[in-house]
Amino acid sequence: MTSVLILNGPNLNLLGTRQPEVYGTTTLADIEARCKKHAEAIGTEVEFFQSNHEGVLVDSIHAARGTHDGIILNAGAYTHTSIALMDALASVELPAIELHLSNVHAREDFRHRSYIAKVALGIICGFGADGYLLAMDAMKQHLSG
Ligand code: DQA
Numbered sequence: 553m554t555s556v557l558i559l560n561g562p563n564l565n566l567l568g569t570r571q572p573e574v575y576g577t578t579t580l581a582d583i584e585a586r587c588k589k590h591a592e593a594i595g596t597e598v599e600f601f602q603s604n605h606e607g608v609l610v611d612s613i614h615a616a617r618g619t620h621d622g623i624i625l626n627a628g629a630y631t632h633t634s635i636a637l638m639d640a641l642a643s644v645e646l647p648a649i650e651l652h653l654s655n656v657h658a659r660e661d662f663r664h665r666s667y668i669a670k671v672a673l674g675i676i677c678g679f680g681a682d683g684y685l686l687a688m689d690a691m692k693q694h695l696s697g
Pocket of ligand 1: 651
């Protein structure tokens with residue numbers, strides 16, 4: 553069975569109360585539950601993790617090598633700043649999908665730049681919490697294709 557790591561970066565632990573007009577009212581725990589249910593439906597194993605710390609996210613990407621077949625990453629604001637996360641993804645050579653709840657391209661200019669995109673298979677953004685399930689389907693398709 554394919555196994556996917558869904559990794560969430562800074563401030564995503566506050567989903568549900570954080571700027572609901574931008575990110576919706578679904579909590580990260582709700583998203584995790586939806587992902588686990590969807591994983592069962594599509595026959596994938598899933599590990600779900602969140603950290604506010606860049607180094608912890610780097611460690612988590614390293615630990616995915618040999619454990620998971622792909623990574624879905626909502627790196628939050630680190631998307632736009634972190635060469636370390638980009639290098640970590642490039643180093644482990646696992647397929648990665650960049651994910652955002654909001655449509656970052658319809659927002660401030662500083663959100664248009666992504667270091668993650670340079671090493672990602674593709675990007676899903678703007679579909680709110682549903683984006684996590686879309687990313688799982690895309691990863692499953694990629695891994696079985
Ligand atoms: C985000 C978009 C980022 O620009 C922002 O810093 C976040 C959340 C999203 O899911 O829409 O923290 O990754």
